[in-house]
Amino acid sequence: MLEKALQGSKQYWGWIAFLFVIILIGTYNYVRQFQEGLYITGMSRDVTWGFYIAQFTFLVGVAASAVMVVLPYYLHNYKAFAKITILGEFLAIASVTMCMLFIFVDMGQPFRILNVFLYPSPHSLMFWDTIVLSGYLLLNVVISHVTLSAERKSIPPPKWIRPVIIISIPWAISIHTVTAFLYSGLAARPFWMTAILAPRFLASAFAAGPALLIILCLILKRISKFDAGDEPIEKLATIVTYAMAINVFFVLMEVFTALYSNIPEHVMHFEYLFFGINGKDFLVPWMWTSEFLAVVSLILLIVPSTRRKKRTLVIACITVFLSLWIDKGLGMVITGFVPNPLGTVTEYSPTLPEVLISIGIYGVGALLVTVLYKIALSVRKQLPV
Template sequence: MIEKALTGSKKYWLWLAFLGTLIFIGFLCYLLQWKIGLGITGMSRDVSWGFYIANFTFLVGVAASAVMVVLPYYWHNYKDFGKITVLGEFLAISAVLMCMLFIFVDLGQPNRVLNVLRYPTPNSVFFFDACVLSGYLILNLLCGWTVLHAEYKGTKYPSWLKPFIYLAILWAPSIHIVTAFIYQGIPGRHFWLTAIMAPRFLASAFSAGPALIIILALLLKRVANFDAGQKAIQTLAKIVTYAFVLNLLFFFFEVFTAFYSGIHSHQAPIKYLFTGLKGHAEWVPFMWASYILAFIALILLVIPATRKNETTLAVACLSVFIAAWIDKGIGLITGGYTPTPFETITPYRPTLPEIGIAIGIWALGFFVLTILYKIALGVKEAKELRVKYQGVLIKK
C-alpha cells in the first residue's frame, strides 16, 4: 500500500519538498532551543505555558473530531460517509502526532520524557493525557490502516476490528475531556476553573475538526480528483453548524456567569482578552478577529443557501477553524495566566524561534497527512477502476 505514496505528480513532490523545508527550519529552531533552553521562547515565570501548549490543546480537538465522521458511518450505518471516514481517521493520526510533538517541545528536560511512564502517577491529568493520546494514536492507526488495507485487497475489513472501531469512537471524546481536565481542575486560575471547559472543548473541536475535513475534502476535489460526495459534505456542514452554535453559546454562558455574578476576578481574564486590562492589550486584536470570524462563519453556516454553496461553505469553514484556533489556543492560555496570582499582568508574545518550531510541527503533521491521504486516495482510485473494469467485463 505504501507504494502509492512513492509515485505522484510534480505538484505532489513540490508540496512535500515545501513542507520538508518548513520541517527543517523548525528543526533548526528546535536545536537552538535544545541548546539554550526554553528561554528562547516568550514564556515567563508568570506565563509559563504559551504557543506550544495552545497548539497542543487545539490539535487534540482536531484529533478527537474524527469521531464525527467515524461514528455516523459505523454506528448509524450512514453510508455517505464511507468515502471520508478514512480521511477522518488519518487526520486524527497526524493531529495526535502533532499534539505529542507540541508536548515534547514544551518540556524543559525532553530526554526525561519517559519518566511519565517510569513513575506512573494516576493523580496527574498529564499522565492520563499521555495514556489516552497514545492509545488514540494506536487505535486510529489500527482501524484506519486495516480498513484501507481490506479495501486495497478488495475485501471487507476483518470482523475482529469492529470492537476496536467502537472503542476508538468512545475513546475520541475522552482525549479532549482529559485535556480539558488539565485546565479545569486547577485552583486559582479563574479563567480555567469552570465545569463548562470540557463541553466547550468538545463543541469547539466538533466544529473546527469537521470544518478542516470539509476544507480538505474540497481541496482534494481540486488537486486530487477525489469527490467526497455532495451529501457527505453537506452533512458535515450541518455538524459544524450545530457544534459551532453550541460553542458560541458556551462562550456566552461564561461571559454571563462572570459579569452577572459581578465577581471581579472572573471578569479580569475576559476583560484582558477583549478590552485590555491595566494598560495591557496584547491579544485584543486577535480575540476580536476570532469573534468577528466566528460571527461571519455563523451567518454563512446558518443560512442554507450559503451553507450549500461550496465557496461560501469553504469561507465559513476556514473562519471556524481560525476562530477556534485563536480562541482555544492562545486566548485560552494567556487568559488563564492573566492576571497573575499577584493580580499583575505579565504580557506574553511568542518569539520567532518559538513560532518557527510550531510551524515546523504543523508542517510535519501535514507532511504525514499528505502521505496518508495519498495512500488512501490511491487505494480508492484503484478500487474504482477495478469496479469499472469488472462492469465492462460483465457487460461483455
C-alpha cells in the same frame, strides 16, 4: 502501502519539498532551543505555558473530531460517509502526532519524558492525558490500517475490528475531556476552573475538525479524482453548524456567569482578553477578530443557500477554523496566566523561534496528511494519471 506515497507529480514533490523546508527550519530552531533553553521563547515565570501548549490543546480537538465521521458511519451505518471516514481517521493520526510533538518541544528536560511512565502518577491529569492520547493514536493507526488493507484486497474488514472501532468513539471524547481537565481542575486559575470547559472544548472541536475536513475534501476534489460527493459535505456542514452554534452558546454562558457574578478574579481575565489591563492588550485585536469571524461563520452556515453553495461554504469553514484557532490556540491558554495569581499582569507573545518551531510541527502534520491521503487515494485508484 507506503510505496504509493513515493510516486507523484511535480506539484506533489514540490509540496513535499516545501514541507521539508519548513520542517528543517523548525528543527534548526528546536536544536537552538534545546541547547540554549526555553528562554528563547516568550514564556516567563508568570506565563509558564504559551503557544506550544495552546497548539496542543487545539489539535487534540481536531484529532477528537474524527469521531464525527466515525460515529455516523460505523454506529448508524450512514453510508454517505464511507469515502471520507478514512480521511477523518488519517487527520486524527496526524493531529495526535502533532500534539505529541508540541508537548515534547515544551518540555524543559525532553530526554526525561519517559519518567512519566517510570513513575506513573495517577493523581496527575497529565499522566492520564498521555495514556488517552497514545491509546487514541494506536486505535486510529490499527483501525485505518486494517480497514484500508481490506478495501485494497476488496474483502470485508475482519470482524474483530468492529469492537475496536466502537471503543474508539468514547475514546475520542475522552482525549478532549481529559485535556480540558488538565485546566479545569486547577483552583489557582479561575479562568479555566469552569465545569463547561470540557463541553466547550468538545463543541469547538466538532466545529473546527469537520470544517477542516470539508476544506481538505474540496482541495482533494480539485487536485485528484477523489470526489467526496455532495451529501457527505452537506452533512458535515450541518455538523459544523450545530457545533459552532453550541460553542458560541457555551462561550456566552461563561461570559455571563463571570460578568454578572462580578467576582474580580473571574472578571479580570475577561477584561484582559477583550479590553486589556493597564494598556496591556496583546490579545485584544485577536479576540475581537475571533468573535467577528464567529458571527460571520454562523451567518454563512445558518442561511441554507450560503451553506449549500461550495464557494460560501468554504469561506464559512475557513472562518470557523480561524475563529476557533484564535480562541483556543491563543486566548484560552495564555489568559489563564494573565493576570497571575498575585494580580500582576505579565504579557506573553510568542517569539520568532517559537513560531518557527510550531510551523515546523504543523509541517510534520501536513506531511503526514499528504502521505496518508495519497495512500488512501492510491488504494482507491482515484489519483490523477
